[in-house]
Amino acid sequence: MEGANDSAVKESCHCGGCNSSGNGKFLNETPMLDQLESGPWPSFISGFKELAERTQKPMLRGVLDQLEYSYNTKMGYWKGGLVTVDGYGAGIITRYSMIKDKFPEAAEFHTMRIQPAPGLHYNTAMLRELCDTWEKYGSGIITLHGQTGDIMLQGIEQDKVQECFDELNQKGWDLGGAGAGMRTGVSCIGQARCDNACYDNLKLHLDALKYFSGRVHRPEWNYKLKFKFSGCPNDCTNAIMRSDLAVIGTWRDAIAIDHDEVKAWIAEKGVDALVNNVINHCPTKAITLKEGGIQIDTGDCVRCMHCINAMSKALSPGKEKGIALLMGGKNTLKVGVNMGSLIVPFMKMETDEDREAFLELIEEIIDWWDDAGLDHERIGETIERVGLKQFLDGVGIEYDINQISRPRDNPYFKAKY
Amino acid sequence: MSSQERTWKTIESGPHTYEEALHPVVRKNYGKWKYHEIPKPGVLKHVAESGDTIWTVRAGTPRQDTIDKVRQLCDVADKYSDGFLRFTVRNNVEFLTPNGENVEPMIAELESLGFPVGGTGMCVSAVSHTQGWLHCDIPATDASGVVKSMMDTVYNEFKDMQMPNKVRLSTSCCSINCGGQADIAVVVKHTRPPRINHEHLVKTCELPKAVARCPVAAIRPTVVDGKKSLMVDEAKCICCGACFGACPAMEINHPEHSKFAVWVGGKNSNARSKPSTMSLVAHNLPNNPPRWPEVTEVVGRILTAYKAGGRPWERIGEWINRIGWKRFFEETGLQFDDNMIDSYRHARTTFNQSAHIRF
Ligand code: HEM
Ligand code: HEM
Ligand code: SF4
Ligand code: SF4
């Protein structure tokens, strides 16, 4: 395999025989890319070059050459295609070079999207196994992590994809989503470490993505559908903006206040800080100064998290915890940015039954979208087109005043008479 | 291919399981954490109801990693955090250890390996970014290179906690904006309608798909050299690049006319104000590899003004809501222009529907 590549290089490489060029180094000159090796932030180019010099993989040399070429021409040179593993219709992002005559070593540079553990937790044994398999079959370039939430193993040739997948699959790894199907989920660190987490998002993520596994691997919907699971309204996974199904931890009762810790906080930081940095920032003026401490009117609190962030030791989410479901977040293409909007204000999420009830609801939502949606239409766009009311009726979700920020401001509707 | 020789039967297992990836102290106190502190930049201290403590050391990575770099991180984890590590959604790596005495040696080792320790609290954290020329099939620029250039200039802001609040950055190499809404986002903006490669189009394009992709119905069927093709009404076209994703013959990318725009005020968290989308504050910046100095200069101006004028806990968008857009442009020295007046759907929601005026 490598021998074949070497001869191809000697015949057609732009530099006239890479192995014999320059100062005996494996890599060709990349003056543009080299400028990204200076400066204090860790350099991906230095990383690539070190890897290439150590492993002597021709694909790495080709990719660096093509990237250098892009930096000069200011154009990209990859085109898509179709590579899959047995039984799957998604998960491999196919890349063929459009200029493989110039850079035959980079003719193929496919990516395998691999689903990490929820919360992006690893032990070194898992990660080392992944690296070893990837060194054996692929380029050794790896992204931790893609915006999709996947581990991206970048740079493999088609004829090695199946074997590489089989070896990874035996070690507990599976491909992520692509195309018009369920996509890889994303979770924050959640209850593993965060004192704000209001539900077990890692467990729900694992259950949900296992449940929808077939539809991750065989996409057949109108368009993509993404879950993101944030443990609390701080929404560290950017779920509301970046996912069709944003599962946000929240609570229903009062914020838990440890009044002694409030006093300790004030003693350390002062009343000015309490007023300026906590009370004044409450979006609904729910907090008042009282007898040298604070009082929170739970009826006014919208559970935004600010005061809890500012006073982590003194304040915490209440006891009656669960999730809120927002739907329809997506970026620009093509109707403009849309934040997800609230669909279900509260669901308990403690037991397996709670998680099953949640997944049943999602099934019904997807069924509705399958019927009502148009090709290439994200679920938020479908809801906007047909109407929130029609969506809620269609799926059988109860109306709730929390679904809107205010009642309508126009009279154009037809009520029953 | 070798499918008939396959002996392994695929297990559609979905995400990797996580329990074995959690430190025993994490497993023991799962869901029972009481509070946290940030004793110094790059270090978190979480205390559980049981009284157990776990220390986290956080460091920046290039995101675009290699197996060699990942193995280095594994070595650090084996040495100092009992073989456990994780990543944040902004590509920082975290090592969790119950042993407080491991924190300082771990910081020293990470720094000596070139991984900057920081990214906590009121800092400029690492950039959420995209693929670019290295791997995407539609990019107008590289993403990792822009990020490297930008992070070199905000290295100190990453490592300390001197900003009014967290600053989230993102970059994207097309207007689809995979990088997402952020306090400051650097996104490609095409300035010229696609050039149609008719020869290519006949072979590769599903015409109705490309027509349907256009948000302003600027694409029309036509006939070129006796073959069905497409044409673009250039007066209507808003240079979004959506059609290029559906049809590679709609060549939107251009070395000179694909520019950069800078957006501010995106916020994903619900803390204080509701999540917000970004506003355009600079555009027509050149796509200038390998260091994109014009882009990093604009980002630097915004950060400097925000650092000087933001109050504690105000995110960039919240700071601007207080001081107003007029002062934002004055204090950053950026130029407001007519292209920043929205002309797309729901544009009126961005107009000033009040007599609130700033002089
Ligand atoms: C001969 C026919 C009509 C006459 C003489 C007439 C006259 C008027 C007058 C004098 C006003 C008040 C303008 C003002 O605010 O100072 C008005 C308002 C209005 N008319 Fe007509 N109109 C006629 C037909 C129609 C028709 C056919 C429609 C709708 C299909 C219509 C819709 C309205 C509406 C919506 C307003 C309120 C506009 C606003 O408040 O901004 N009118 N009309
Ligand atoms: C090959 C035939 C056609 C194609 C490919 C086509 C394509 C499109 C596209 C892509 C849009 C923009 C949709 C959007 O804004 O998201 C549109 C809008 C529209 N089309 Fe067509 N169209 C076709 C035929 C027709 C015909 C025959 C009519 C009327 C008799 C028509 C009437 C309209 C109207 C009124 C709109 C604007 C809809 C609105 O603003 O809400 N189209 N068309
Ligand atoms: S979203 Fe909330 S629970 Fe999750 S990591 Fe962020 S602050 Fe913690
Ligand atoms: S959580 Fe937010 S809304 Fe509720 S009291 Fe605290 S600051 Fe106010």
Ligand code: SF4
């Ligand atoms: S932002 Fe656009 S060009 Fe960049 S990775 Fe995403 S789709 Fe590709």
Ligand code: SF4
């Ligand atoms: S660039 Fe956008 S607006 Fe222009 S023709 Fe293509 S899809 Fe339509």
